[in-house]
Amino acid sequence: MTKTARLAVDIGGTFTDLVLSLPDRSLSTKVLTTTDAPERAVLEGTATILAQAGIVAADLALVIHGTTLATNALIERKGAKTALVTTEGFRDSLEMAYEHRFEQYDLYMERPEPLVPRPLRFEVPERVAADGEVLLAMEESALDRIGAAAKAEGVEALAICFLHAYQNDAHERRAREILARYFPSEVIAISSEVCPEIREYERTSTTVANAYVLPLMESYLRRLERGIQAMGATCPLLLIMSSGGITTVETARRFPIRLVESGPAGGAILAQILAAENGIPRALAFDMGGTTAKITLIDDMKPQQARHFEIARAARFVKGSGIPVRIPVIDMVEIGAGGGSIARVDGLGRITVGPDSAGSMPGPACYGRGGTMPTVTDADLVLSWIDPALFAGGYISLDPAASATACANAVATPLKMTTETAALGITEIVIETMANAARVHAVENGKETAGRTMIAFGGAAPLHAARMAAKLGMDRVLVPVGAGVGSAHGFLGAPIGYEVVRTRLVSLNAFDAALVNSLYDAMRIEAEAVVRLGAPDAAVKEVRTGFMRYRGQGHEVAVTLPDGPYDAASQDTFKAAFEATYNALYGRIIPKLEIEVLTWTLSLAEAKPLPARIAEAPPAAAPPPAGTRRIIDPGTGGPVDAAIYDRASLPPGARISGPAVIVEAETSTLIPDGFTAGPNAAGHLLIERIAR
Numbered sequence: 001m002t003k004t005a006r007l008a009v010d011i012g013g014t015f016t017d018l019v020l021s022l023p024d025r026s027l028s029t030k031v032l033t034t035t036d037a038p039e040r041a042v043l044e045g046t047a048t049i050l051a052q053a054g055i056v057a058a059d060l061a062l063v064i065h066g067t068t069l070a071t072n073a074l075i076e077r078k079g080a081k082t083a084l085v086t087t088e089g090f091r092d093s094l095e096m097a098y099e100h101r102f103e104q105y106d107l108y109m110e111r112p113e114p115l116v117p118r119p120l121r122f123e124v125p126e127r128v129a130a131d132g133e134v135l136l137a138m139e140e141s142a143l144d145r146i147g148a149a150a151k152a153e154g155v156e157a158l159a160i161c162f163l164h165a166y167q168n169d170a171h172e173r174r175a176r177e178i179l180a181r182y183f184p185s186e187v188i189a190i191s192s193e194v195c196p197e198i199r200e201y202e203r204t205s206t207t208v209a210n211a212y213v214l215p216l217m218e219s220y221l222r223r224l225e226r227g228i229q230a231m232g233a234t235c236p237l238l239l240i241m242s243s244g245g246i247t248t249v250e251t252a253r254r255f256p257i258r259l260v261e262s263g264p265a266g267g268a269i270l271a272q273i274l275a276a277e278n279g280i281p282r283a284l285a286f287d288m289g290g291t292t293a294k295i296t297l298i299d300d301m302k303p304q305q306a307r308h309f310e311i312a313r314a315a316r317f318v319k320g321s322g323i324p325v326r327i328p329v330i331d332m333v334e335i336g337a338g339g340g341s342i343a344r345v346d347g348l349g350r351i352t353v354g355p356d357s358a359g360s361m362p363g364p365a366c367y368g369r370g371g372t373m374p375t376v377t378d379a380d381l382v383l384s385w386i387d388p389a390l391f392a393g394g395y396i397s398l399d400p401a402a403s404a405t406a407c408a409n410a411v412a413t414p415l416k417m418t419t420e421t422a423a424l425g426i427t428e429i430v431i432e433t434m435a436n437a438a439r440v441h442a443v444e445n446g447k448e449t450a451g452r453t454m455i456a457f458g459g460a461a462p463l464h465a466a467r468m469a470a471k472l473g474m475d476r477v478l479v480p481v482g483a484g485v486g487s488a489h490g491f492l493g494a495p496i497g498y499e500v501v502r503t504r505l506v507s508l509n510a511f512d513a514a515l516v517n518s519l520y521d522a523m524r525i526e527a528e529a530v531v532r533l534g535a536p537d538a539a540v541k542e543v544r545t546g547f548m549r550y551r552g553q554g555h556e557v558a559v560t561l562p563d564g565p566y567d568a569a570s571q572d573t574f575k576a577a578f579e580a581t582y583n584a585l586y587g588r589i590i591p592k593l594e595i596e597v598l599t600w601t602l603s604l605a606e607a608k609p610l611p612a613r614i615a616e617a618p619p620a621a622a623p624p625p626a627g628t629r630r631i632i633d634p635g636t637g638g639p640v641d642a643a644i645y646d647r648a649s650l651p652p653g654a655r656i657s658g659p660a661v662i663v664e665a666e667t668s669t670l671i672p673d674g675f676t677a678g679p680n681a682a683g684h685l686l687i688e689r690i691a692r
Contacts, residue, residue, distance in 0.1 A: 003061040008491035009042050010263045011067040014290025014340050014360045016041040017485035020049045021492050027052055028485045030666055032360040039224040057231035064491040066240040066262040070213045074311045079212035080156035083120040087163040091121040094204050102321045115212050122146040132167035143175055147182035159211035161191040161204040166503045187214050195326050198503040206325040210257035217256035221249055238534050243328035244269050245497030245605055248533045258327050263487050264294040268303040268330045270490030271455040274480055276301045276610035282452045288461035290340045291357040295438045296332040306331035328499040333441040337433050339377040339460040343426040345414045353430045365406035366398040374410050376430050378403035382423035383632040385463050385670050420632055431464050435471040457486025462669035466687055467634045479685040484666020496534040497605025498527045508595045511571040520564055527604035541607040547599040548578045550590055556598050557581050617653035617681035633659050635672045654678045
């Protein structure tokens with residue numbers, strides 16, 4: 001056959017999901033993630049799904065990959081031994097951070113430890129001013145001493161971050177040339193390439209985090225690329241980034257920090273497509289897998305975007321308690337609440353769930369791989385929400401007795417309750433934890449959850465979505481086709497794109513159109529060089545953003561800018577755009593105060609239009625259920641006989657009433673009492689709460 005098959009692969013903490021898109025159909029599968037060598041699960045899963053389709057690797061036109069490896073390495077502190085090379089007098093900026101306490105009154109507050117300990121932070125005599133002028137030439141002999149010392153300490157990666165290098169990168173580039181005598185240039189990251197933005201701490205933190213995962217990701221991507229080629233594939237391997245765009249493997253090797261949250265970003269892209277297809281103006285994307293849950297707000301068919309993200313927060317919902325990175329990212333909240341999250345009773349006699357996970361090895365107790373602690377999946381099995389013979393399409397046969405024993409020993413017996421009550425308690429705690437995270441995330445963004453439609457995907461989300469929606473004041477839940485591997489489906493809909501950022505302070509009172517035009521011309525060339533590697537002939541869409549503020553303010557607001565070129569009259573256009581954005585956020589403007597632009601971004605991506613809204617499906621009769629099963633209803637807490645339906649048997653327009661369980665290969669959807677459900681014209685399950 002001709003090369004028309006496209007493969008999407010999403011590595012999670014528990015499962016590796018694969019989706020194969022063919023001209024006439026799509027196939028999907030799940031395999032357990034092989035944490036010791038993640039590429040092994042990818043290659044095994046690829047061989048399996050190609051065999052199911054009856055094609056070979058040479059028929060692949062494209063492989064799109066997303067992974068949490070970089071994120072997990074940062075969270076678990078399993079990256080490279082990294083050194084920081086910085087301007088003399090600034091070695092401690094990484095530890096001083098924002099110079100404030102993220103929990104002012106917590107006497108036991110603990111900051112996250114810097115990725116680079118103090119003995120491995122080296123200083124170089126050099127100084128560049130804020131306008132880029134060299135005030136002190138760099139002492140090159142110091143770099144030879146640093147290179148030798150770092151080598152002797154067993155350092156594996158280097159981060160170079162000099163003061164004001166975003167204005168003048170000459171010292172950083174020269175430092176890399178010298179240090180390349182001691183280390184491969186592939187493991188040296190410089191801030192003027194990784195994060196050419198103002199704000200010293202975030203720029204240093206981002207560059208250090210990039211260096212910390214460089215050797216790991218470079219080695220992994222090389223092994224994966226070779227493995228795919230050894231299977232006979234000759235197609236490009238592309239990576240999805242945290243921004244939701246797709247980039248080349250070469251760019252991913254240089255800037256692996258842009259891959260954090262790459263898997264969840266695919267889920268947000270899927271939710272965006274579904275929102276457009278189903279006419280949902282206000283949505284909440286809920287992605288619950290085996291290890292974590294991710295929540296994203298989508299308004300007017302656009303996921304929220306940000307340029308600041310925190311990894312490994314010491315306090316689960318508290319800003320400032322994690323490692324900050326400045327990268328383009330889809331704004332989401334991620335918490336340790338997945339199917340593999342471990343439940344236990346704490347010292348106060350309360351059930352707690354997560355954030356630690358059983359992962360794929362040993363996995364939940366019911367996997368029969370040596371796990372003894374109860375997880376959310378074990379609780380779901382005790383409540384009979386899951387058919388043990390059909391879990392993950394039958395890929396794993398579950399042991400209900402092991403789940404019951406784990407829940408009884410760890411929760412039921414200590415709290416003197418029945419095993420079913422303990423299991424229900426576990427699910428209620430994890431659902432409330434996720435609902436609380438959604439509430440906090442919405443409030444932090446000046447929004448609310450009530451009245452939205454939840455789009456639920458991931459292997460565990462459809463089981464808990466209806467109950468969580470009720471807690472958040474939502475009456476509708478959409479469970480898409482292929483929900484169990486939703487993020488991988490999203491990869492196939494993501495555009496190839498790249499974002500470039502520059503910091504240049506420009507006052508609108510003295511607007512320099514020539515400077516801004518030259519800045520954007522250079523940014524366009526840089527972005528297009530990356531995009532054209534993956535989409536040489538595609539039409540592209542350019543989006544320009546200016547981060548603007550009133551003079552004297554410490555933070556900026558993101559303002560969408562018109563396309564260039566600019567002239568003197570653009571000053572008024574910029575001012576009007578800023579005031580409209582500022583007024584929408586704060587309900588007022590400040591007349592006669594000077595406005596300035598601090599940071600400029602250019603995003604270039606394939607022009608991929610969103611799908612048109614689908615028509616309503618005419619009513620249809622639902623077939624009789626395949627059987628019934630006694631389950632515990634999450635709303636009443638009591639036993640009920642639930643109807644069991646095969647999702648494929650439900651025609652578009654059919655409606656069933658809860659309690660019911662709708663089963664499919666990669667997941668099951670729980671319809672509690674008080675809800676109805678059925679496929680729409682596109683086959684997506686629409687769950688609606690019955691008005692009482």
